[in-house]
Amino acid sequence: MSRRVTVVTAVHGPSARFLPDAYASLRAQLLPDGWEWEWVVQQDGTTDDVRPYVPDDARVTFRQGRPGGPGVARTIALARAEGTYVKVLDADDRLTPGALARDLAALEADPTVGWTTCRVLDLLPDGSTVGFPGDPDEGPIERGAVLGHWERNGFRAPVHPASLCVRRELLVALGGWMALPASEDTGLLLALNEVSRGWFSARAGLLYRKWEGQVTGQAAHDDPAELEARRAVAAARARALAGFGWGYPPAPAVPAPPVPATPPAP
Numbered sequence: 001m002s003r004r005v006t007v008v009t010a011v012h013g014p015s016a017r018f019l020p021d022a023y024a025s026l027r028a029q030l031l032p033d034g035w036e037w038e039w040v041v042q043q044d045g046t047t048d049d050v051r052p053y054v055p056d057d058a059r060v061t062f063r064q065g066r067p068g069g070p071g072v073a074r075t076i077a078l079a080r081a082e083g084t085y086v087k088v089l090d091a092d093d094r095l096t097p098g099a100l101a102r103d104l105a106a107l108e109a110d111p112t113v114g115w116t117t118c119r120v121l122d123l124l125p126d127g128s129t130v131g132f133p134g135d136p137d138e139g140p141i142e143r144g145a146v147l148g149h150w151e152r153n154g155f156r157a158p159v160h161p162a163s164l165c166v167r168r169e170l171l172v173a174l175g176g177w178m179a180l181p182a183s184e185d186t187g188l189l190l191a192l193n194e195v196s197r198g199w200f201s202a203r204a205g206l207l208y209r210k211w212e213g214q215v216t217g218q219a220a221h222d223d224p225a226e227l228e229a230r231r232a233v234a235a236a237r238a239r240a241l242a243g244f245g246w247g248y249p250p251a252p253a254v255p256a257p258p259v260p261a262t263p264p265a266p
Helices: 013-027 070-080 099-109 145-152 168-173 184-195 224-244
Strands: 003-011 035-044 060-065 085-088 113-123 129-131 139-141 165-167 197-209
Touching: 003 013, 003 070, 003 099, 013 035, 035 070, 060 070, 070 168, 070 184, 085 099, 085 168, 099 113, 099 165, 099 197, 113 184, 129 197, 145 184, 145 224, 165 168, 168 184, 184 224
Parallel strands: 003 035, 003 085, 035 060, 113 197
Antiparallel strands: 085 165, 113 129, 113 165, 139 197
């Protein structure tokens, strides 16, 4: 019986035209023997301008829902996710060859690793790519490392949350993506790293498209009051999880001591 990885994509009208490119990059993935992928596409809205771009493929499911932002769309899509692992692929981004196989290799090799990320390249309108400075070395990302780096470096995480692949049970336990108008993926990344180790692949696994309609490029994304609030609640959530001491994988249950037998009444 095949094992499955679920690729989750949130899409809205302006980004729908990029879905064929995302699909082509998914079809090009070569998975290890015994593995298959499914693509769960969730529209953030109920307009008619997305469905024409959804491919006719039995491995692809498409649903619509009332607008709530990409985090809400991805989280509600989890109701249809049947995979052991959940991989994020935004509608306007593309996977590079081998990206999914590298995610699976890292997660299958070490049960203490709850999630993976990888090197990301900006995909510019002319088709060229640009890398990010300061990527970590390939290898594990220990618990608690992301929040500290994010706070010390102008609220820039050391790894890109758009490249996340995560154990489904861990993602569900954390409630999916944060209910924020933006930075919902960064908030999830911070929370994940407070409860579990991660893994970073130094090979580029995602092409992050830069285009004029990009949500993160709009003025509202950098509204100072909202930005401060998003950062505050994401950090507070991560610290609360760290304070509870809960972690993944969960510690083995300690059996309760036996209850002494009550002596019979004289």
